[in-house]
Amino acid sequence: MPEGPEVESAKSLVEKNLSGLRIKQAIVADDEKVFVNCKDTLQSALEGRRLLEVKRKGKYLWFLLDGEGPIPLIHFGMTGSIIVQGVGSAKYTRINIDTENWPPRFCKLELVFEGGKRMAFVDGRRFGKVKLQSNPLTEEPVSKLGFDFISEMPSLEAFTEALARFQRAGSSMRIKALLLDQAFAAGVGNWVADEVLYQARIHPEQPVADMEAAQIKAMHTKMLEIGQISVAANADYTEFPPDWLFHYRWTGKQASSIDGKKIDFITVGSRTSAYVPALQKLVKGSGLSSQKPVSKKAAPKAPKAAKAKNGQDAEEEGGKATKQQGSKRKASAAAAKAEGASPGAEQQDEEAAGELEEQQQQKPTGPQKGRGNKRKAPSSVPEAPVAAECEGATAEGDGAEDKAGAGRVRGVKQGNKRARVSAAAASPAAPATAPKKAAGKGGRNKDAAAAADGADNEDATGGAKPEAAGAKRGRQQGKTKAAAAAASAGASEKGARPKRGSAAK
Incomplete structure (x- = not known):
């Protein structure tokens, strides 16, 4: 899947060859899956306008055009790419891009610029999307993205605080899953996340709560390095350093090794993760869990039903305790949002808290024998x-x-x-x-x-x-x-x- 480095390469390709040129013709394929509510309006929105600049955040790309009207926002999906006729496209390890024929195979959008230059957006598996928006930076989905790990990498202090906010919001996710969350770090995909964790010597299933300061610093350093090196190589994997895990991970989960050490595969965050068990070990430590605020401590347990006057009183007291726990979790999530937590983190925390509340409501709050009424012995005599x-x-x-x-x-x-x-x-x-x-x-x-x-x-x-x-x-x-x-x-x-x-x- 095209990740931040590959989309950045496409951005540079268009800017270098087509910036400043006017669009003379737009040819739109009949594919409503790719063109989101714009198949019939995209042509008129593009033709006659000049390409001023190309923008990118995460895995999204959009064109700034002169004049009034909406502009195209492109997501590359699983196999999307941009080709400039006679120049080429970004190199993908496992995707064959047709650069010899024109229009190329799987072409969805072709733009003809003044002077005869042509550009095409291709997508074989049709998971890519094209939309028309007025200002992508202020509209979803771009407005919901976290920092871009290539162009907006925060300082170590801000990066640590971002991790802590996820933890304080009640997140129990593993570090690999967090790295794949675009609301946390935009542009990080599967191979980038695996490379970062391998070079930082962090296990993909390492709980965010147990991340130590040294691990956070190593991960921050490697994200910076990998972003800079991959962009400098124009996302050409043949130019990546030979000791990168990238060169050894594409085996279809078959046995492989790097420097004589076995590469294993596990599923984390619904994605296949390649890692080296000999170097990446789970660590149990205080880490970010020690930074939880006082308000996140477990709420007092509900009084036992045995101390209540009857079973109904016990249920009411248990229900009040459950509601108090839910209120505290929501308050914590709101506080995290106020501090700047990403929308994706807030949503994940609310879902986790709601599930926990539901489980607690289904569990008995205390002894339920006879719902608080002990079994009475039969009367001595009926009368x-x-x-x-x-x-x-x-x-x-x-x-x-x-x-x-x-x-x-x-x-x-x-x-x-x-x-x-x-x-x-x-x-x-x-x-x-x-x-x-x-x-x-x-x-x-x-x-x-x-x-x-x-x-x-x-x-x-x-x-x-x-x-x-x-x-x-x-x-x-x-x-x-x-x-x-x-x-x-x-x-x-x-x-x-x-x-x-x-x-x-």
Whole structure:
């Protein structure tokens, strides 16, 4: 792809051979992909106007013409080039430019100047673009470009600050990807970026945040040198120094080496990167990350949901914390823009911050069990009054087995069983008629006697548990009087047992 040096070579070619000449004829190919909204108007906009000067920034080229009206802005795309008839064009390593035939192959725009000189813009793969603009410097895309690494290379201090602004804006990109960003350094393409990093001994995946002062200085120096040397050679790669990586990288990712050291290929910033692992190593250091402002520190974590009154409160608190983090990131990006950060850096930072916010919103803010409401144990008894009277009955019974019966009552689930009371806690060996006699002697009411009768009928063999009678009564409509009567029958039976023992003696 034509990069800054190749486009600069085209600029010099046109200026040297055609500057000051008037355009007599413009021949525009029928290709709406190349000519952006100007296929039908480009001819009239160019014919009759004199070429005053040729301008370039990054990979864009435009002509300054006399008179009023728009001027053409050209981007070379992947295979674009300018040819001057009888003179030639810029040399490309892997692109064959037809300079022998006229009009040349893949010609998209031909300009005929006074005196018979001709110029052609050719583009085989049709990724190039031609637009008409009033002032490219104040219009997009040129107005959005960063510094031009050939003609506008900043000082080391300004260059370091530019890197720091990208880092402070939240960028986590690798250095190769940053160099390819035209909003940072216009004119740097794939081969220039690889050459700079190779000569500066920096790994393509080196995080910008970890760039040390020595690495930044080396990269700044090599960008200056490579820009100057390539332009002085008129972008003729055959004139580049023999120790440049450029001469060894065009292998289609096949094994290669330079000075006996292996060249490897990785993908960084969606582009294939050639580098020498033995010389370009990842370095972990404080670097630019230590220059982050205080406002960029991580926001306090949201309070845990366990400390909130309920799950809804926890979600609201977590949402507030997430919004605060997003606001701080946006404020930081705005500050970076105010300091002069490139529009491309701001956009990349906003996208990264938005994604992070979305991920945080999708993550649970704290413990989410029951959304803040702990699982409650089932009630002792579905109907609270029944439980209260059962507890009173056990107190009257005044026995360990009666207390155990009350515990079983509290453990009953989902209302399938009612009050289970240990009414008859006597030994299974006691006569079945004992509870009935005891109830009679004790002057108990008819309900107690009926409860004792129920126990006799159900436990005629003496093998079943005596408390079954009380449980049966407890299941009948949940009546509290039956539970109390059963408990009373148990207490009466306990009082009768010693008397029978005395009679036996």
